[in-house]
Amino acid sequence: MSAKFVENVCVLGAGSTKYGKLDDSISDITVQASAAAIENAGIEPKEIKAGYISNVFGVADKQVHLGPVVMSNLGISERPSLSIESACGSGSVSFREAYANVAAGFYDAVLVTGVEKVTHTGTEWTTTYFSYCSDFFYEGQAGASFPGLFASMARAYLNEFDATEEDLASVAVKNHDNGLSNPKAHLRKKITIDDVMNSAVVASPLKLFDCCPFSDGASSVVICNEQFAKDHSKDYVKVIGSGRGGSPAALQGRDHLTTIPSTKLAAADAYKMAGITAKDVDFAEVHDCFTVAEVVDTEDLGFFEKGKGAKAARNGETRLNGSISINPSGGLKSKGHPIGATGVGQVVEVFEQLTGQSGQRTVNDAKIGLTQNFGATGASCAVHIFQSV
Ligand SMILES: CC(C)(COP(=O)(O)OP(=O)(O)OC[C@H]1O[C@@H](n2cnc3c(N)ncnc32)[C@H](O)[C@@H]1OP(=O)(O)O)[C@@H](O)C(=O)NCCC(=O)NCCS
Numbered sequence: 001m002s003a004k005f006v007e008n009v010c011v012l013g014a015g016s017t018k019y020g021k022l023d024d025s026i027s028d029i030t031v032q033a034s035a036a037a038i039e040n041a042g043i044e045p046k047e048i049k050a051g052y053i054s055n056v057f058g059v060a061d062k063q064v065h066l067g068p069v070v071m072s073n074l075g076i077s078e079r080p081s082l083s084i085e086s087a088c089g090s091g092s093v094s095f096r097e098a099y100a101n102v103a104a105g106f107y108d109a110v111l112v113t114g115v116e117k118v119t120h121t122g123t124e125w126t127t128t129y130f131s132y133c134s135d136f137f138y139e140g141q142a143g144a145s146f147p148g149l150f151a152s153m154a155r156a157y158l159n160e161f162d163a164t165e166e167d168l169a170s171v172a173v174k175n176h177d178n179g180l181s182n183p184k185a186h187l188r189k190k191i192t193i194d195d196v197m198n199s200a201v202v203a204s205p206l207k208l209f210d211c212c213p214f215s216d217g218a219s220s221v222v223i224c225n226e227q228f229a230k231d232h233s234k235d236y237v238k239v240i241g242s243g244r245g246g247s248p249a250a251l252q253g254r255d256h257l258t259t260i261p262s263t264k265l266a267a268a269d270a271y272k273m274a275g276i277t278a279k280d281v282d283f284a285e286v287h288d289c290f291t292v293a294e295v296v297d298t299e300d301l302g303f304f305e306k307g308k309g310a311k312a313a314r315n316g317e318t319r320l321n322g323s324i325s326i327n328p329s330g331g332l333k334s335k336g337h338p339i340g341a342t343g344v345g346q347v348v349e350v351f352e353q354l355t356g357q358s359g360q361r362t363v364n365d366a367k368i369g370l371t372q373n374f375g376a377t378g379a380s381c382a383v384h385i386f387q388s389v
Pocket of ligand 1: 088147187210214289337376
């Protein structure tokens with residue numbers, strides 16, 4: 001095999017399990033999503049030349065080194081695979097590695113699958129496991145869970161800007177509305193601002209409905225060079241921008257708590273590569289692990305000025321078919337957050353949106369979609385931009 005750079009990398013097919021509490025094993029759900037993506041792409045498993053599998057806590061379901069297990073179950077055990085961990089951002093990092101290998105010409109078509117299976121370990125253990133993704137010396141071991149760390153960001157945001165807890169609550173209300181139209185979503189339930197405000201305090205000012213749930217789930221996409229996509233004469237979507245960035249791992253290392261440096265760096269790279277600005281984006285799947293995160297994301301991605309994101313959400317600008325549709329899938333808040341799968345799940349949503357497969361949650365006339373997915377409190381981030389053909 002000789003590598004030769006290719007001009008365009010495309011998404012050819014996508015598949016996902018339902019997100020939520022799942023009974024099947026981690027291996028089974030990984031294979032289910034992978035097989036669904038391959039079928040959706042209209043290709044045979046043997047046409048997949050490599051696999052990229054993102055997962056964080058396979059150890060919780062007694063299976064790490066998932067790559068070869070998935071490839072074997074698909075009947076292509078001879079194909080190489082790479083298992084990737086980057087906390088809650090694992091899926092997008094996996095996508096980026098796969099993208100880079102297709103762009104470099106190493107493979108014409110590859111599989112990217114993300115998975116997590118943690119709900120059976122219970123809230124106490126899952127919270128403990130997740131804290132291993134923080135800068136454990138300064139944060140996790142001192143008792144700072146992710147709800148606690150994002151509560152610090154929320155408190156800083158509310159102090160610094162003209163924003164209220166109700167503004168943050170409106171993000172959850174909007175994402176639950178969107179999730180109602182997503183049959184694969186974990187929490188499919190209409191809620192009101194009062195429901196959010198009256199829900200149990202998890203880490204003040206964040207309440208139950210400001211938080212994403214713990215979810216199981218797997219998502220998968222097939223990506224390939226454009227010639228391969230055309231040869232299979234199927235609807236496909238072009239990847240026009242890819243960027244990554246980093247931030248100090250612990251919150252204490254950052255100059256501000258109301259912005260995530262890695263998002264800005266990743267977005268700047270992705271916009272530059274795509275030759276577009278934030279104004280050209282029709283919709284985005286962003287990392288709303290907590291309501292405040294979505295607000296900060298929409299500012300860091302350039303959709304709103306600093307300090308204006310919360311009011312924009314409250315005013316309905318981020319609703320489905322608002323001025324920019326944010327998280328039409330329901331986002332992490334409603335669709336769910338199986339951490340190793342989330343970044344790939346965002347790409348599944350963009351693919352379905354841009355190929356007319358999203359039913360009632362369709363963003364009208366959308367041509368350009370963006371995904372932003374980070375690990376921990378944004379210590380690592382990847383942004384991708386996609387365009388319909
Ligand atoms: C918010 C949180 C503490 C709730 O955990 P919990 O109190 O143990 O909740 P349970 O799993 O026992 O569920 C209790 C009820 O609340 C619901 N629920 C759980 N989490 C929910 C959430 N985030 N939003 C809305 N409802 C939720 C459950 O569906 C269940 O409802 P039911 O009784 O009608 O079935 C937990 O979901 C959490 O920590 N989320 C954040 C996860 C995280 O940090 N991810 C990484 C981000 S970087």
